Amino acid sequence: MNRCASRATSSSVNSDFHLQLSTEVRSITSSTRQRRQCRMVESSRQRQGCLEAFAVLRRLVNAQDKLSELELLQKIIDHIRYLQDELRNGESFLTEDKENYANVGALDRSSSSCTV
Secondary structure, three states: OHHHHHHHHHHHHHHHHHHHHHHHHHHHHHHHHHHHHHHHHHHHHHHHHHHHHHHHHHHHHHOHHHOOHHHHHHHHHHHHHHHHHHHHHHHHHHHHHHHHHHHHHHHHHHHHOOOO
């Protein structure tokens, strides 16, 4: 009888653990999805900023006769720096997504090894 009670308790603990782990995975996935949506909006704004920066670069090159060579080069360098900063921001988002994906995968593997 003791053995049956022990198995029932063990099964209950495993079930509770599995439920808690499943809830955690859903929570992480949901928050990751929300952050990704926010980043997509931000990324869209950044893309728009990059497009505008390229448009300015095109106008600068087309209007180069109105600027000294030094002024033109300085403006181009400034816009290139801006574009590099935007690319770095995008890379940090990708790194965070990879880390979140790895965490969810680890939790999923842990939960699938639980017996209910």
